[in-house]
Amino acid sequence: MKGLTKNIDYFFREIKTIVKLDLLSNLFSLLSLGFIFFLVSLIFAGGYITDSMIRDIENQAEISVYYEAEANKIAIGNQIEKIAGVKEVIYINKEEAKMNMTEILGEESRILDLFDHNPFDPYIEIRIDLNEVENITEKANSLSGVELVRNNKEILDKLKDISSLISLLGVLIIISVSVATLIVTSHIIRQGINLNKEQINTLRLLGAPEFFIRLPYILEGLIMTVLAGLISSALIYFTFNYIYVKVIDFLPFMILPSLDKLLISIFIFTALLAIILGFIGSIFGLKSTKTS
């Protein structure tokens, strides 16, 4: 690798020359790669958001116990406190129940003003260890005076199903995208080599080492995928800023992860994917092209 740093300016000038030789085709390849990365970033974001929602719901695992109007809530609460896995018992009265819902609905809570009276019942909120959810639900249900026990296990299970589906879909899409990226990148490299065959042979006749001849092509592939990653990241940035505003407006009760954290995770993921696939695609392109 002697002469690498000495010739770094030359390598970058060569990349510029190689790209300019078939500018339009390279631009289309770049855009295709950008959209491919955008697609995979969306899937990654979907997985990230559902995982984050699951974690949030798990951390806030609670059961709501509704009791008959004439039942003694303190007596029920005392019995619940004795069940294994119960961390805390909180008594929510009608007003607090309405306030909680107002908070969840956000701007849409206007709908509650349409009621002549407070439609919410008082209940007992139980903070629990999520692993004990089934046992606690069963035992609370069997207590006298208890009308309904509602847990968020069903939502959690559904979210977990969605998460598994997204993970499976994600793996399949990442595999397809990797193959597509490798094909596009190696095509870019092959195209560059074919257009520069004469130059490559001249360099060989002058005794240039193989690394000196090949490096501009490897760097070209890397730069193309990194640029595609940047295009994808820009699209992701605008798309998620828009989606978050809309979700907060229309679905205020949705617990979304922090946008900054989501974007940073996507950018890191895209950068790694671009670098790894760019490098492998370039090597693949070089190996699959006869240059002599």
Add this chain to the structure above:
Amino acid sequence: MIIANNLSLQYPEGTMGLRDVNLAIPSGQVVFITGPSGSGKTSFIKLLIGIEKPSTGTLNVLGENMGNIDKKDLQVLRQKIGPIFQDFRLLDGRTVYENVILGMRFLDFSKKFIKEMALETIERVGLKHKINSLVDNLSYGERQRVAIARAVARKPLLIIADEPTGNLDKDNSLNILELLTSFRNSDTSVIITTHATHLINDYDTSMKIHVQNGRFDLEEASYERAY
């Protein structure tokens, strides 16, 4: 420096490029290889720079046996040779300076030395005023001088020019031969192929080899100098 023993080259389709060539070229020589088109001059050059391998016999170039030289050694050997191709093989879209330093970039020279050598050689071939011109915009003769500068700037032990007088009139041919032979020194030999036999009569201190149908015919004086 170059030793050939019973050297023959047969191309895959059966054509004989060279037949039973025996010669020795010591360091610091100017060697003219003359002969009509298709006589075997370019075949010999191809063997010297490792584009072809001997079919029979042996060829030793700068200490390397060209019959069984491996890729790495061939690459190192080529770094010691300054080839000037018939079609020049310049890199279009690059300047005169960029083309000249291209042959030195991967050698063990410092950036400063490369720059100095390139500037000195470009001046010597008379293209100082065109140093930043794209080679695409140069005349035939100027492109040839760029090719010469690229070959010699890297201080090769062997300068090989394939038909440098091919498309030139007499005066320009003589100028180019004068320029090329001026790069000979005690370490560096210059091998020039040409079909213009009449142009080399004045070079009486050189080796002259006439090629006909792949056979080498060394002038008597050349034999004496070589062995």
